[in-house]
Amino acid sequence: MATPIKFREIEGWGPGYLALLAGLGLLVLSGLAAAWFMEHNGHYVTGMNNQIVWGMPHVFAVFLIVAASGALNVASIASVFGKTPYKPLSRLSGLLALTLLAGGLAVLVLDLGRPDRLIVAMTTYNFKSVFAWNIYLYTGFFAVVAVYLWVQMERRMNRYTTVAGWVAFLWRLVLTTGTGSIFGFLVAREAYDAAVMGPLFIAMSFSFGLAIFLLVLMLTYGGTGRPLGDRILKRMGTLLAVFVAAVLYFTAVQHLTNLYAAEHIGVERFILLEGGVYTSLFWWGQVVLGGLVPLALLLLPRFAGSRASIALASILVVLGGLVQVYVIIIGGQAYPLVLFPGMEVASSFMDGEAATYLPSLYEIGLGVSGIAMALLMVALAVKVLPFLPASLADAAIDPHHTRTATTEPAAAGA
Numbered sequence: 264m265a266t267p268i269k270f271r272e273i274e275g276w277g278p279g280y281l282a283l284l285a286g287l288g289l290l291v292l293s294g295l296a297a298a299w300f301m302e303h304n305g306h307y308v309t310g311m312n313n314q315i316v317w318g319m320p321h322v323f324a325v326f327l328i329v330a331a332s333g334a335l336n337v338a339s340i341a342s343v344f345g346k347t348p349y350k351p352l353s354r355l356s357g358l359l360a361l362t363l364l365a366g367g368l369a370v371l372v373l374d375l376g377r378p379d380r381l382i383v384a385m386t387t388y389n390f391k392s393v394f395a396w397n398i399y400l401y402t403g404f405f406a407v408v409a410v411y412l413w414v415q416m417e418r419r420m421n422r423y424t425t426v427a428g429w430v431a432f433l434w435r436l437v438l439t440t441g442t443g444s445i446f447g448f449l450v451a452r453e454a455y456d457a458a459v460m461g462p463l464f465i466a467m468s469f470s471f472g473l474a475i476f477l478l479v480l481m482l483t484y485g486g487t488g489r490p491l492g493d494r495i496l497k498r499m500g501t502l503l504a505v506f507v508a509a510v511l512y513f514t515a516v517q518h519l520t521n522l523y524a525a526e527h528i529g530v531e532r533f534i535l536l537e538g539g540v541y542t543s544l545f546w547w548g549q550v551v552l553g554g555l556v557p558l559a560l561l562l563l564p565r566f567a568g569s570r571a572s573i574a575l576a577s578i579l580v581v582l583g584g585l586v587q588v589y590v591i592i593i594g595g596q597a598y599p600l601v602l603f604p605g606m607e608v609a610s611s612f613m614d615g616e617a618a619t620y621l622p623s624l625y626e627i628g629l630g631v632s633g634i635a636m637a638l639l640m641v642a643l644a645v646k647v648l649p650f651l652p653a654s655l656a657d658a659a660i661d662p663h664h665t666r667t668a669t670t671e672p673a674a675a676g677a
Contacts, residue, residue: 268351268659270649273487280486280642287639294632297625298373309626314618315596319589320374323630326471326588327367327637328401328442329464332435333472333506335360335408337499339435342411342428348495348660351652352480357412358650359476359641360435364404366637370630393444400438407434416649439468446591453530454595459520463513467584470506473499474580479641481574484655492657493568500573504561507580510587511554526601533598533617534590541594544586553583593620 273280301308311318338356341349372381388395411427414420443464446455477499484491518535521527534545557576559566566572597618645651652659 269653270351270354270651271653272647272649273483273645273651280646283486283642284639287635287642290635291632291639294370294373294629294635297628297632301374301625301629302377309623310621311626312618312620315593315620317592317596318374318620319622319626320370320629322585322589322592323633324367324371324374325442325592326585327363327370327633329439329468329588330471330475330584331360331363331367331404331468332439332442332465333468333470334363334476335431335435336469336472337476338411338415339428339432342424343432348498351655351660352476352495353415354412354650355480355483355645356476357408357415357431358644359479359637360472361405361408361412362637362640362644363472363475364401365640366633366635368401369636370633373629374626393441393448397438397441397445400434400441404434404438407431435468436465439465446595451600452595452598453527453601454534454591454598456527457517457520459513459517463510463517466506466509466513467587470503470510470580471584473503473506474577474584477503477573477577478581479638481570483645483651487651489651490654490656490659492655492660493570494657495655495660496570496573497568500561500568500576503573503576503580504558507554507557507561511550511558514549514587529601530595530598534594538594538597538617541590541597545590545594548586549583549590552579553586557583596620 309318335356337349338353338360340346341353375381385398388398390396407427407430411424411431414423414427440461443460443462446452447457447460449455477496481491481496483489518531521531534541536542538545557579560572560576560579561567597620599616599618
């Protein structure tokens with residue numbers, strides 16, 4: 264009879280673990296200090312201006328929110344699509360989804376300048392605004408994934424795992440579509456006005472979330488000395504390649520569609536050819552380093568399957584994802600608004616001119632603190648609750664047998 268999968272908290276308080284907590288804690292504190300400084304002095308201390316009103320904090324926030332949806336993909340593969348090898352990873356998948364969303368929303372709230380105004384947004388709704396819809400989608404995501412984790416970890420509720428998995432799967436698709444629609448519905452911005460933004464953001468979520476999940480999984484099991492087999496890593500590496508290819512495909516569809524429409528020719532020339540830093544980031548950061556190189560690392564026989572290649576590809580996907588969100592958000596705002604189609608507009612208010620933007624250290628610090636906050640919550644959660652299987656060795660994850668998940672308390676930490 265097959266040996267059940269046993270879940271255990273990580274044990275001990277080694278110097279490496281304490282150093283990790285200290286480092287992540289300092290990054291979170293630095294982000295809070297940056298938010299306090301911007302709130303007390305005004306946003307003029309940042310690189311944002313009247314043209315670029317969504318800066319680096321929004322880039323990090325949107326990236327984390329999109330990645331949160333994708334991080335749940337591993338759990339969905341197990342519960343919704345019945346792939347047994349992924350079942351032991353479902354708890355970590357749900358945990359990472361919750362923490363990434365919390366980190367992204369924390370950055371978003373702290374970048375408001377007046378965080379107390381969030382009360383107005385939570386009590387007064389304009390249902391013609393996609394922003395109002397997302398308040399329900401984000402809070403609902405927390406509730407749905409929390410229930411999903413509970414039915415997985417409470418043995419009496421395990422029979423509801425598939426139902427909860429379907430609800431979480433459908434909810435996260437709607438959530439990511441809503442996030443993409445924030446940009447797709449903004450018809451005033453030439454770079455945003457596109458229905459393909461919804462599917463593009465779903466593909467981005469699959470890619471970014473799985474890349475972060477792979478990095479967290481490899482670092483966690485490498486740092487704790489727990490067995491981690493090659494079989495599951497190769498499976499997820501191949502899956503990551505599929506998602507990266509999907510992102511490249513929808514990106515190509517977005518730009519080819521815009522090139523077909525005469526009204527979008529200007530913004531396409533700006534992003535693809537004449538946008539300076541945005542053009543360089545698009546081709547070299549997003550397409551090459553964030554897309555083509557990871558595909559080569561994950562699919563070419565010379566590299567495919569090795570842990571180093573999977574780790575490097577995941578890092579590049581994360582960095583390329585940040586660049587992609589930067590190009591979408593910042594590049595889309597930098598292109599001048601078309602106030603009078605077919606006419607040239609010039610004034611002392613920089614009408615008709617591309618906007619300039621240089622991120623400040625405060626903005627970058629706030630954004631990085633969101634990532635640190637998410638990872639800190641993961642590090643603390645796996646210490647006190649059984650989110651991690653004791654072993655993910657190839658012998659423990661057999662695709663030809665159905666494993667039964669059980670929970671076993673950890674031994675007392677040193």
